[in-house]
Amino acid sequence: MNANFASWHDRDMRELAAELIGKGAGWRTLMRELAIPMTTAKNWVKSCRAVGSEVFLNMGSSHRSYDYETKLSAARDHVEGGMSKPDVMKKYGIASLSPLNSWVRKYREGGPEALRPKPKGRPPGSASSAKPKTVEQELAEENRRLRAEVAYLKKLRALEAAKRARGRNAR
Numbered sequence: 001m002n003a004n005f006a007s008w009h010d011r012d013m014r015e016l017a018a019e020l021i022g023k024g025a026g027w028r029t030l031m032r033e034l035a036i037p038m039t040t041a042k043n044w045v046k047s048c049r050a051v052g053s054e055v056f057l058n059m060g061s062s063h064r065s066y067d068y069e070t071k072l073s074a075a076r077d078h079v080e081g082g083m084s085k086p087d088v089m090k091k092y093g094i095a096s097l098s099p100l101n102s103w104v105r106k107y108r109e110g111g112p113e114a115l116r117p118k119p120k121g122r123p124p125g126s127a128s129s130a131k132p133k134t135v136e137q138e139l140a141e142e143n144r145r146l147r148a149e150v151a152y153l154k155k156l157r158a159l160e161a162a163k164r165a166r167g168r169n170a171r
Contacts, residue, residue, distance in 0.1 A: 011057065017044050018053040046097060050089035064095060071115045074100060075107035 017030055027041040048056040074092045077083040085100055094100050106114040
């Protein structure tokens, strides 16, 4: 295995892989010739054959996001339509197998709604300053705080007194 992990995914390595795959090489040849792990070689062969060498060469250069309709159609085509994953990748221009696997899993577990985008950030109304407190509420809150403080100080004094008493008895 190649010790330089970064070189597995750089453009030059991908170009060599695309060239070999274009000549009909399989994952074993890629693994041997480029000294890359088996899973990487298999994924590269699948991706390059599914989306073409141009898309394959640009994979990893930026994070690509897909809209809800593309995710849903791709998952449906595979799960319900029986289309192979490489065919789905080619049809929708999906550059990597990872997102497709995730969409298929989510679709099987939760249906179309599982692929809907999740809202970002905190839900509305989660802030504690929903409405101003009344004078009575503020006084009750201060009263609770002061009672807790007094109880804490009493406990502290009792612990200090017990500590001093033990010190006197030790003599």
